[in-house]
Amino acid sequence: MKHQLEDALLPAPKRAHTLVGARRSAPLTFESALYDELILAILSYLHWTDLCAAQATxxxxxxxxxxxxxxxxxxxRTFGLPRLRGVRGFPSREIHPLPKRARQLPLSDERKDWKWMFRISSNWRTGxxxxxxxxxSPIFTGDKQLPVQAILAGSLTITASGNTIHLRDSTQCSHIMACPSHITAMCIxxxxxxxxTQRLAVFLVSGEIIIFSLDPHHLALSTQQMSSTxxxxxxxxxxxxxxHPLLAALSDDVSLSIYDVSSSPVVCTQTLTSFTSYPPASMVLSAPNPSSYKLIMCYSMYVYPHHWTVGATELLIAGKEPPPLTRASALSTEDGQPFTTTSTRTMRSITLPFGFIDKHSLAAFKEQWGRKVIGVAATQTDGKWVVLAPQDPGDPGSSSVASSMYSPTTLQLxxxxxxxxQPKLTFVRNLHGQNGPVSSMALADGRCVCLGANGSICVWDLEAGTGTTVAQPLKNVKESSTSGHALVFDERRVITASSQGMIIRSFDV
Structure with missing residues (x-):
């Protein structure tokens, strides 16, 4: 007879493994079923608007x-370049989203925040x-007889009026520097x-040139490096x-002077004069290699009998280092001197044909001839693009001046x-969106910013072919109230400065 165990000594009965009534401990979801890498691969196919919407899921x-x-x-994929655009001469700074970018970070934590860079670039497109x-600032005296100049150099904002230079950094610290006489031009x-440190060249009405050494981290340590007349x-x-060490200056009669500022005193190595170039003009300087510099100028050109167009000139300037051997034989003794031009090439938007031409060449010339303007308000170049802003043809004494302050103005690109x-200056398209006459214009890195006489600000992305209005026109504004305004911008800001003050429009929001 078998012995029966008591229930207390028996092990717990096993649960039957059947599909009926089976339940999972956690429900199967999109996140738990897929790896993060696979989800990232799926998100990479989304448009950026859908990518932003997915974050709220x-x-x-x-x-x-x-x-x-x-x-x-x-x-x-959206903007093409691996940096923020709109700055000339200064690389894009590493940025962080708020509030991290408001404090100093260790060098190991510095990296590009691509999402915030996308936000800044998107703000440029939408305005x-x-x-x-x-x-x-003490330079904002309200005296309209003293024009204000402005420069953006990284985190440093430089403004000048009269004989005073005002430095301000991103932490709102400021420093004042005085010059012996009134300032006519300055450049970084x-x-x-x-x-x-950074160098700042200042030209005075007395003919003196002053080179300042600026310390962006300690503005009070900024000093005068050299001075020469x-x-x-x-x-x-x-x-x-x-x-550095090449300095090029343009006078109000469009005469070009080239200086060597490698040591004191400053030496004027060459002066060039043109009989076919007229203001307004602009120029951009670059150094393709250590042995040469490239200077590109754009300016107004007269079209008979009473019209104007735009022209451009490329100047190659020898540096201090000897040129390559392949070019040395082609240069004369005079051309081989440092900081002198070795070659020049000129282009104009209207090319006059010679001899007899066919109907296709005639149609092309008529199209060029139709783009001549009565006057030129501004010309700007960044070395790749040239923009011509026509002048308002209205008579200041007529009753149509008030209406012309808000009438459309078409710029030429x-x-x-x-x-x-054979260098060419080819018409691309017209830039629309500007209302009223043009007061100031700035162009850098394929981006054009235009300040209207009515206070409006328009921005065009010349690479993408887009444009937007950043500031709407002011009401009941007089044309003289915005004349002489300084307009500068970098990859994050647009600044307009006058004797009344400065307005900063930041896209870093």
Whole structure:
């Protein structure tokens, strides 16, 4: 007879493994079924608007949709370049989203926030910005007889009026520097920095040239590096470009002076005069290699009998280092001197044909002839693009001046082709969106910013072919109230400065 165990000694009965009534411990979801890498691959196919909307779904998608590498690919696919555009002479700074970018970060934590870079570039396209007013500087005296000049150099904002230079950094620290006489032009050094300081060249009405050494981290340590008076300069300097040790200055009669500022005193190595170039003009300087510089100028050109068009000239300037052996034999002894021009090439938007031409050439010439203007308000170039802003043809004494302050103004966009044997200045398209006459214009890195006489600001992306209005026209504004305004911009800001104060429109929001 078998012995029966008591129930207390028996092990617990096993549960029957059947499909009926079986339940999972956790429900199968989109996030739990797929790896993060696979979800990122799926998100890479989304448009950036859908990518932003996906972040509000749940925590997992909010984390993965903010992936930095994902936004890097989206940024490059949408905007093309791996940096923020709109700056000339200064590389794009590493940025961080708020509030991280407001404090100093260790060097190991510095990286590009591609999502925030995408936001800044998107704000440029839509015109979304934050407006800030500065009128606490001593240069804002309200005297309209003293024009204001402005320069953006990284985190440093430089303004000048009369004989006073005002420096301000991103932390709102400021410093004042005084000059012996009134300032007519100034420019920042665009060469690669060899130290933490930056050079600023200033031209005075007395003909004196002053080179300042600026310390962006300690503004009070900014000092005057050298000062020199150049003889024989009878015309006032209105524009200048600086790539150390080469300094080029343009006078109000469009005479070009080239200076060597490698040591004190400053030496004027060459002066060039043109009989077919008229203001307004602009220029851009670059250094393709250590042995030469490239200076590109655009200016107004007269078209008989009473019209105007735009022209451009490329100047190659010898540097201090000897040129390559392949070119040395082609240069004369005079051309081989440092900081003198070795070659020049000129282009104009209207090319007059010679001899007999066919109907296709005649149609092309008539199209060029139709783009001549009564007057030129501004011309700007960045070395690749040239923009011509026509002048308002209205008579200041007529009753149509008030209406012309808000009438559309069409700008002309041209493309510089300098790589070919025969350089060309080719018309691309018209730029629309500007209302009223043009007061100031700035162009850099394929982006054009235009300030209207009525206070409006328009921005065009010349590479993408888009444009937007950043500031709407002001009501009941007089044309003289915006004349002489300084207009500058970089990859994050647009600044307009006058004797009344400064307005900063920041797209870093």
């Amino acid at each position: 749940n925590r997992t998608l909010a984390r993965l949709a903010a992936d930095n590498e994902l936004w890097r690919a989206t940024f490059l 979304r910005c934050r407006t800030e007013h500065w009128n606490d 050094d665009q060469s690669a920095p060899t130290s933490h 150049t003889g024989g300069q009878s015309q006032r300097i209105t524009q200048a470009v600086y790539h 041209y493309r510089l082709s300098l790589s070919s044997v």
